[in-house]
Amino acid sequence: MNLQENIKTLAQKYxxxxxxxxxxxxxxxxxSFQEFKTSAHIKKQLQDIGITDFVSVAETGILATVHGHAQGETLLLRADMDALPIQEANSISYASKNTGVMHACGHDVHSASLLxxxxxxxxxxxxxxGTVKLLFQPGEEVMPGGASLVMKETEYQExxxxxxxxxxxxxxxxxxKVGFCSGKFMASMDELFxxxxxxxxxxAMPEHFIDPVLIASHLIVAAQQLVSRMGSPKVPSVLSFGKVCANGAINIIPDEVTIEGTFRTMDRExxxxxxxxxxxxxxxxxxxMGGKCELRINHGYPYLENDKALTEEMKxxxxxxxxxxxVVSLDQWMAAEDFAYYAEKQPACFYLLGxxxxxxxxxxxxxxxTFNIDETALELGGGLMAWLALNHLGQH
Structure with a gap:
């Protein structure tokens, strides 16, 4: 049995x-950053497998090591662990037991696949x-992003x-099916307040006051010029506002309005x-218009650029x-991912599992x-990662 057949057999078995x-x-x-029980469960799974060479990183994260039979290149495989503040609406036997918290982005699948x-x-x-490093990373969903913290750890820097x-x-x-995109793949993300x-x-007497609701409406509309008229059409950009709060009433003009949104692009400058x-x-x-405006920016993740050579090899x-x-060729995606921090410094490939x-x-x-998955995807999720890693090590 060749290596690929062996991997497929084991993936199907387990x-x-x-x-x-x-x-x-x-x-x-x-x-995010509260994954204490998740981390403990993953550590137990690693130990049950027989993997005892692991350390904690970024408090709740885990960096484990699988050694081959001889020295060689090192490669890192990453999964994230955190969930989202969403109340699950699925009627399934394994629905979330934690009120207002749900794995709505598939990080449970990522961790199980990597295991x-x-x-x-x-x-x-x-x-x-060679050596395969297995990184179970915390806090992908919120800034500063668990990746940025993992990268500060001595064990990672080594x-x-x-x-x-x-x-x-x-x-x-x-x-x-799986999908790959070589080069620029995902957007940077900044939070706007x-x-x-x-x-x-x-x-009833607007002439005596300064209406922040009217000002805010002008700001929201005018701001779209940033993408449509000030940015190059060759550079993907998105400006979206998802929250507007004007705490007045039908007959009350409020003193202030708050707006929250995000700006995303794929060009650093x-x-x-x-x-x-x-x-x-x-x-x-x-x-x-007679008012004042303050903009606070939380600078988030950089854009994610897949290394072209590595990504073509993985594809x-x-x-x-x-x-x-x-195998699907993917378009650029304006979502953001803190895996981008690794990709800024390392040859990286981030791909999608159907x-x-x-x-x-x-x-x-x-x-x-109501997010859920076809769980037959786990066999491919785990098996393909193993194949990508071992085929790469075998070629290098």
Whole structure:
């Protein structure tokens, strides 16, 4: 039996065990940087596999090591662990037990897949040279991002420059398929917090007051010029506002309005310029209408750029594992991921694992209360990661 056949056999054999691991994690989700029980469960799973070479990183994270039979290159595989503040609406036997917390972004799947991968790698440790690092990372969903904290740890810095491979579920891709995008793949992300100040009073006498609601409405509309008229159409950019709070009433003009949103792009310099232009535009318009505007920016993750050589290698390896028809070429995606921090410093490949199944009505998007997966995806999720790692080590 060749190596690929061996991996597929083991993935099929052990996948049901790690479906149960995924269900346990799904039932017991924990928010970012609070993954204490999740971390303990993953450590126990590693020990049950036989992997005892692991250390804690970024408090709740885990960096484990699987050694081949001889020295060689090192490669890192990453999964994230945290859940989201969402109340689950699925009627399933393994629905979240924690009120208002849910694995709505598939991090339970990522961790379970990497554990299945770990099981396969450990059983095949006599068949490869080199070292595979398994990173179970906390806090992907909130800034500053667990990746940025992991990278400060001594154990991580001692790795030097090594290939990084990450996997993320995607319900828009049918189960059994995977997707790759070489080069710029995901966007940077900055959080915008705007406070518009006016002078409130009785809505029947607006001439005596400064209406921050009217100012805010002008700001929201005008700000779209940032993307449509100030940015190059060759550079992907998104400006969206998702929260507006004006605590007045039908007959009360409030003193202030707050607006929250996000700016995303795939160009480092344009990101800096755009945010400066946005601040100038907002403050100028507000002042011109008699009010004031303050913009606070939480600078988030950088854009994610997949290393072209590594990604093409991984894509080719995936084709050999699942066939050409099951490997999708992806467009750029304006979502953000803290895996981008690794990709800034390391040769990296971040790809998507299909988990959708229209026939079974498994189609809900990420970050929704009804998100779920076709659990047969776990066999491919764990097996493919093992193949990508060992095929790479074998070629280098």
């Amino acid at each position: 996948a049901p065990d790690f479906v149960e691991v995924r269900r346990y994690l799904h039932q017991n989700p924990e928010l 299945l991968c770990a099981k396969i790698l450990f059983e095949l440790r006599d068949r490869f040279k 790795l030097g420059i090594v290939p990084h491979i990450g996997q993320h579920v995607q319900p828009n891709i049918p189960v059994g 705007i406070k518009v100040t006016g002078k409130g009073g009785h809505a 344009w990101r800096k310029v755009a945010l400066k232009k946005l601040e100038h535009m907002l403050t100028s318009i507000a002042e011109g 080719s390896s995936a084709v050999s594992y699942v066939g050409q028809d099951n 988990v959708g199944n229209e026939a079974e009505n498994i189609t809900s998007g990420l970050h929704t209360a």
